[in-house]
Amino acid sequence: MNCIFCAIAGKEIPSDIVFEDESVIAFRDISPAAPVHVLIIPKEHIASVREISGTNSGIIAHIYEIAVQLAKELGIFDKGFRMVTNCGEDGGQTVGHLHFHLLGGRSLKWPPG
Numbered sequence: 001m002n003c004i005f006c007a008i009a010g011k012e013i014p015s016d017i018v019f020e021d022e023s024v025i026a027f028r029d030i031s032p033a034a035p036v037h038v039l040i041i042p043k044e045h046i047a048s049v050r051e052i053s054g055t056n057s058g059i060i061a062h063i064y065e066i067a068v069q070l071a072k073e074l075g076i077f078d079k080g081f082r083m084v085t086n087c088g089e090d091g092g093q094t095v096g097h098l099h100f101h102l103l104g105g106r107s108l109k110w111p112p113g
């Protein structure tokens, strides 16, 4: 499968990894939209949050646990941060492998464009 995030998870493409365990990898976004911009992904190829069901939803809880840990480590826990997953065309998803953006380090606007 030709998936850039599978290639990052498999270390075929280098990335600035900030966390890794057996099921998840987190790395800095190549085009950061905030002072802290990390992508947290399951190592397993899941196309988007649309593919989440009772059989694989445990990974979402695990990813959020890691996000909180990373927010502390990266210094954005106290002032706050944003976790977001874009899904599909209207959601603005550009990479077809489930990923959560962890953003912080500046005051983020709402609503998004």
Ligand code: 5GP
Residues within 6 Å of the ligand: 004, 013, 015, 016, 027, 028, 029, 030, 031, 032, 039, 085, 086, 092, 093, 094, 095, 096
């Ligand atoms: P999406 O638009 O799908 O929600 O987010 C995809 C994100 O992946 C974008 O923020 C983009 O900058 C990031 N991205 C795309 N290709 C690469 C890459 O090769 N390496 C890294 N570190 N980030 C990437």
Ligand code: ZN
Residues within 6 Å of the ligand: 003, 004, 005, 006, 007, 044, 045, 046, 096, 097
């Ligand atoms: Zn993939």
